Amino acid sequence: MNKILIESLSLQYSDGTESLRNVSMEIPANAITVLFGPAGGGKSTLLRCLNRLNDLADVQVVEGKVLIDGENILAPQTDVIALRRKVGMVFARPVVLPMSIRANLTYGLELAGEKRRSKLDEAVERSLRLAALWDEVKDRLDDPAIALSGGQQQRLCLARSLALQPEIILLDEPTSGLDPISTGKVEAALQELKKDYTIVLVPHSVQQAARTADYAAFFLQGELIEYGEGSVIFTAPKEKRTEDYITGRFG
Amino acid sequence: MEKSLNWREFVITRLIKAAGYSAILFVLLIFIFLLREGLPTFGEVSLDSLFSVRWYPIEEHFGILPLITGSLIVTIGAALIAVPFGIGTAIFISEIAPRWVREILKPLVELLGGLPSVVLGFLGILVLSPFLRVFLDLPTGLTAFTGSLLLGGIAVPTVVSVAEDALDAVPRAYREGAWALGATQWQTIWRVTLPAARSGVLTAVMLGIGRAIGETMTVMMVTGNAPVLALKLGSLFSPVRTMTATIAAEMGEVANGSTHYHVLFFIGMVLFLISLGVNIAASSVVFRAKKRAERILS
Numbered sequence: 001m002n003k004i005l006i007e008s009l010s011l012q013y014s015d016g017t018e019s020l021r022n023v024s025m026e027i028p029a030n031a032i033t034v035l036f037g038p039a040g041g042g043k044s045t046l047l048r049c050l051n052r053l054n055d056l057a058d059v060q061v062v063e064g065k066v067l068i069d070g071e072n073i074l075a076p077q078t079d080v081i082a083l084r085r086k087v088g089m090v091f092a093r094p095v096v097l098p099m100s101i102r103a104n105l106t107y108g109l110e111l112a113g114e115k116r117r118s119k120l121d122e123a124v125e126r127s128l129r130l131a132a133l134w135d136e137v138k139d140r141l142d143d144p145a146i147a148l149s150g151g152q153q154q155r156l157c158l159a160r161s162l163a164l165q166p167e168i169i170l171l172d173e174p175t176s177g178l179d180p181i182s183t184g185k186v187e188a189a190l191q192e193l194k195k196d197y198t199i200v201l202v203p204h205s206v207q208q209a210a211r212t213a214d215y216a217a218f219f220l221q222g223e224l225i226e227y228g229e230g231s232v233i234f235t236a237p238k239e240k241r242t243e244d245y246i247t248g249r250f251g
Numbered sequence: 252m253e254k255s256l257n258w259r260e261f262v263i264t265r266l267i268k269a270a271g272y273s274a275i276l277f278v279l280l281i282f283i284f285l286l287r288e289g290l291p292t293f294g295e296v297s298l299d300s301l302f303s304v305r306w307y308p309i310e311e312h313f314g315i316l317p318l319i320t321g322s323l324i325v326t327i328g329a330a331l332i333a334v335p336f337g338i339g340t341a342i343f344i345s346e347i348a349p350r351w352v353r354e355i356l357k358p359l360v361e362l363l364g365g366l367p368s369v370v371l372g373f374l375g376i377l378v379l380s381p382f383l384r385v386f387l388d389l390p391t392g393l394t395a396f397t398g399s400l401l402l403g404g405i406a407v408p409t410v411v412s413v414a415e416d417a418l419d420a421v422p423r424a425y426r427e428g429a430w431a432l433g434a435t436q437w438q439t440i441w442r443v444t445l446p447a448a449r450s451g452v453l454t455a456v457m458l459g460i461g462r463a464i465g466e467t468m469t470v471m472m473v474t475g476n477a478p479v480l481a482l483k484l485g486s487l488f489s490p491v492r493t494m495t496a497t498i499a500a501e502m503g504e505v506a507n508g509s510t511h512y513h514v515l516f517f518i519g520m521v522l523f524l525i526s527l528g529v530n531i532a533a534s535s536v537v538f539r540a541k542k543r544a545e546r547i548l549s
Contacts (some may be wrong), residue, residue: 017513051257051431052261053427053431055431056426056427056430081433081434081435082433084430084431085432086431086433087433089431091424091427091428091431093424095422095425095428097425097428097443097447098425098443098446098447099446105353106341107442108430108431108432108433108434109434111432111433111434111438111442160432161431161432164401164432164433210346
């Protein structure tokens with residue numbers, strides 16, 4: 001079942017650089033879809049189209065459609081706030097907000113108008129367990145979130161988007177600043193999460209892409225070069241350029 | 252070669268050191284001078300008289316309470332105007348305005364900050380006070396309120412400029428984090444950007460208040476210069492006199508070494524203590540917030 005449908009999406013920034021050229025792809029539900037390729041290939045731009053975070057950057061032209069559950073989210077009448085609650089995002093650098101661990105987690109819910117203490121506490125525990133962080137922080141939920149280690153902060157950010165019970169989770173190089181052990185924990189959490197969520201991941205290395213991908217899309221300079229099942233792409237790519245990149249001949 | 256380098260190094264470091272120490276020395280000297288000229292007040296004027304409500308130096312009435320309350324009411328009024336306006340403008344420039352508007356507004360605000368206060372006082376006398384007199388139906392337009400409005404206007408550029416810098420320094424990632432959670436623009440500003448810039452914004456407020464409390468020329472021109480105890484809300488709309496204006500107006504005519512002369516210096520000391528208090532309060536708030544974060548991090 002396809003959760004997200006991208007139809008001939010093109011995007012150009014206002015300084016003239018073209019970031020996405022005629023990209024079409026289908027992203028299935030309950031799987032990890034990996035967008036990989038060298039820097040500047042448009043992976044993050046595509047990710048940011050899916051929750052309209054590009055609205056705030058200097059984007060000049062957007063063409064094409066992005067359908068989530070059959071609805072074109074690029075249409076001007078889309079409720080962007082509701083969209084972002086449905087499509088959670090985790091960034092490359094963990095952005096913990098300057099408040100306590102608990103407040104970081106309940107923040108999104110409170111913004112959405114949830115006030116009941118029991119609901120909030122429940123969401124805190126559930127999302128922390130999902131992000132495999134509960135055991136490490138359950139005794140110090142009221143400490144400032146800044147005091148957590150880098151890996152914990154990143155899982156806190158994951159938990160924070162999970163607290164909103166989104167349907168789709170976007171991750172933009174979520175482990176680029178983490179040590180191998182923390183990276184392993186995040187990846188393990190993602191494997192658990194894909195049972196209930198649609199996950200779109202921009203990995204920070206080809207190895208991570210190969211480890212995690214159910215489906216993989218290779219991007220090169222704004223173009224989608226190849227898209228298919230991860231097991232196929234990383235073992236028997238059809239395109240020469242994909243193969244060159246995976247085997248480390250460039251990039 | 253090496254020798255001459257060493258020699259230059261020596262002179263330059265000594266010069267820098269001398270400059271640093273002399274700044275401290277000058278402040279100390281000013282403070283000592285203030286104490287030397289102000290402290291004799293206690294020997295010449297009884298405390299009862301000093302803290303009475305009548306300021307009439309010619310007849311030996313040296314009650315400074317009306318001056319203190321005058322300064323306070325004008326400053327508080329100015330702060331009430333400058334803080335919301337200043338922070339609001341800073342938020343607009345840094346968070347809401349499109350880039351080209353920001354690039355016009357920011358230098359413009361900083362230009363306003365350089366406006367000589369006597370020019371503003373001039374505007375106050377000629378435009379604002381006649382307008383207020385008619386509009387609010389007052390016996391005179393030269394009131395504490397007039398002074399507050401103008402002082403607020405003087406403090407706003409300071410507040411805007413510093414607060415905008417603080418908001419601008421908040422990492423973009425914070426905002427994106429909030430947006431990605433479905434926060435509206437206002438929720439992002441109020442609950443993420445402002446708290447993150449808290450210490451800078453607080454500094455902006457304190458600098459603004461400092462600017463207002465020390466301002467002399469404008470208040471002397473527009474507050475009516477009547478040393479009347481200002482305790483009621485209504486006294487906002489009657490003439491008052493501030494501490495700064497008193498010193499500025501009377502210092503030139505006072506006999507050197509007389510009681511009146513000493514009391515004026517004493518007022519200067521009080522002024523100094525008040526602004527010292529404001530500064531310490533501000534920095535301790537910032538300091539405490541920092542300390543707490545450091546303690547938990549260690």
